[in-house]
Amino acid sequence: MISEVSHTIPGTTIFGPREALRGYALNRMCFSFNDAMNRAAFLEDEDAYCKAFGLTEEQRKAVRERSVLALIAAGGNIYYLGKLAGVVGLDMQDIGAQQTGTTVEEFKARLIRGGR
Amino acid sequence: MATIVGAVTTSHVPLIGKAIARGLQQEPYWKPFFEGFAPVHRWLQEVNPDVAVVIYNDHGLNFFLDTMPTFAIGAAGEYANADEGWGLPVLRSFPGDPDLSWHLIQALIDDEFDVASCQRMLVDHAFTIPMSLLWPGGGAWPVRTVPVSINTVQHPLPSPLRCFKFGAAIGRALSHYDRDCRAVIVGTGGLSHQLDGARAGFINEEFDRLCMHRLVSDPVSLTRFTNHDLIENAGSQGVELLMWLAARGALQGSASAVHQNYHVPISSTATGLLVMESSGA
Numbered sequence: 001m002i003s004e005v006s007h008t009i010p011g012t013t014i015f016g017p018r019e020a021l022r023g024y025a026l027n028r029m030c031f032s033f034n035d036a037m038n039r040a041a042f043l044e045d046e047d048a049y050c051k052a053f054g055l056t057e058e059q060r061k062a063v064r065e066r067s068v069l070a071l072i073a074a075g076g077n078i079y080y081l082g083k084l085a086g087v088v089g090l091d092m093q094d095i096g097a098q099q100t101g102t103t104v105e106e107f108k109a110r111l112i113r114g115g116r
Numbered sequence: 117m118a119t120i121v122g123a124v125t126t127s128h129v130p131l132i133g134k135a136i137a138r139g140l141q142q143e144p145y146w147k148p149f150f151e152g153f154a155p156v157h158r159w160l161q162e163v164n165p166d167v168a169v170v171i172y173n174d175h176g177l178n179f180f181l182d183t184m185p186t187f188a189i190g191a192a193g194e195y196a197n198a199d200e201g202w203g204l205p206v207l208r209s210f211p212g213d214p215d216l217s218w219h220l221i222q223a224l225i226d227d228e229f230d231v232a233s234c235q236r237m238l239v240d241h242a243f244t245i246p247m248s249l250l251w252p253g254g255g256a257w258p259v260r261t262v263p264v265s266i267n268t269v270q271h272p273l274p275s276p277l278r279c280f281k282f283g284a285a286i287g288r289a290l291s292h293y294d295r296d297c298r299a300v301i302v303g304t305g306g307l308s309h310q311l312d313g314a315r316a317g318f319i320n321e322e323f324d325r326l327c328m329h330r331l332v333s334d335p336v337s338l339t340r341f342t343n344h345d346l347i348e349n350a351g352s353q354g355v356e357l358l359m360w361l362a363a364r365g366a367l368q369g370s371a372s373a374v375h376q377n378y379h380v381p382i383s384s385t386a387t388g389l390l391v392m393e394s395s396g397a
Contacts (some may be wrong), residue, residue, distance in 0.1 A: 009315070009344070009347060009348050010314070012347065012352055013312065014347065014352070017271075027180075028180070030176075031176055034176075034201050035199070069314070072312055077270075078312035078352070079176045079269050082201075083200070083202060085202070087201065087202075092384045093384060096317050099312070099314055111319065111380070112380075114319055114321050115308075115317055115318055
């Protein structure tokens with residue numbers, strides 16, 4: 001039996017067994033981006049690359065929309081998703097702003113204020 | 117036998133690697149962070165280690181979800197860095213110390229820590245950035261290295277208590293080593309940060325400062341936290357405090373802080389730096 005990891009911290013998905021199963025193909029694709037040739041192949045035909053790794057429709061849509069929250073909901077692990085973000089030109093403040101619904105400037109200003 | 121000269125714990129934010137490559141150390145954004153390392157360089161000159169046991173967490177360079185060891189130790193003569201996918205410069209390789217590695221593997225398994233041994237192990241930014249911060253300037257690395265990786269990718273992660281005990285076992289193993297060497301323990305990661313989810317950007321300075329204080333004076337109190345507690349108080353990736361706990365464990369007994377620095381933010385992270393020495397007893 002796959003036990004549920006507690007999900008009680010607001011705005012936080014703990015990458016447990018359920019996520020590992022759901023996200024395996026997506027995370028494996030992201031792991032492939034350690035290789036520059038794979039990054040180029042993805043950028044050439046994103047959806048074909050996603051299909052080759054067996055991503056679900058939900059995961060392919062999240063990739064198309066560059067939606068980090070949707071990628072996490074589809075089982076993406078932030079350590080691997082960070083590689084996808086890099087391939088499509090997003091840094092940690094870009095994805096922080098996107099996930100919290102603020103502008104990048106506001107997100108950076110909040111970090112400088114110590115997260116407040 | 118091995119002498120443990122002390123432990124250094126530091127954050128390993130990838131952006132630091134880009135700043136080093138571009139020579140931005142004196143820029144206003146970076147100065148308060150890099151300045152913290154000058155006393156560490158002087159300390160390293162004084163204590164003169166010849167080997168570094170670097171406890172870090174791999175972020176998907178060497179390990180993937182298909183095979184995810186909880187604790188893994190390098191047993192190679194050399195460790196290469198490699199492309200991580202988002203533009204960090206790839207650093208020159210690091211010399212290993214296979215004899216010490218195999219001693220640690222044997223001693224840890226005898227001590228009931230069943231580690232994975234790795235004769236090939238790519239080391240990612242969590243290993244390379246602290247090395248560059250401690251020994252800047254390029255050129256040959258002045259220490260041999262033993263990489264020790266703790267899983268923070270796939271839950272369940274080892275508990276804070278388990279990581280502290282794991283570090284203590286590394287300390288015991290070093291004290292039984294039959295060759296003379298001077299080892300510095302490096303623990304990398306943290307402090308509070310969260311990159312994922314609607315809670316992205318979470319930072320908790322009060323908790324970080326409590327952890328830095330207690331790590332020196334009362335580390336056992338930190339081992340009462342669960343990983344869930346750490347994530348709640350320090351963010352999803354703030355759980356990287358586990359590497360600090362392991363490094364502190366290796367010192368065994370009481371310790372004192374030789375130097376510390378804390379600066380918010382670098383990228384999306386609260387950064388911390390601690391140098392600790394064992395104070396006997």
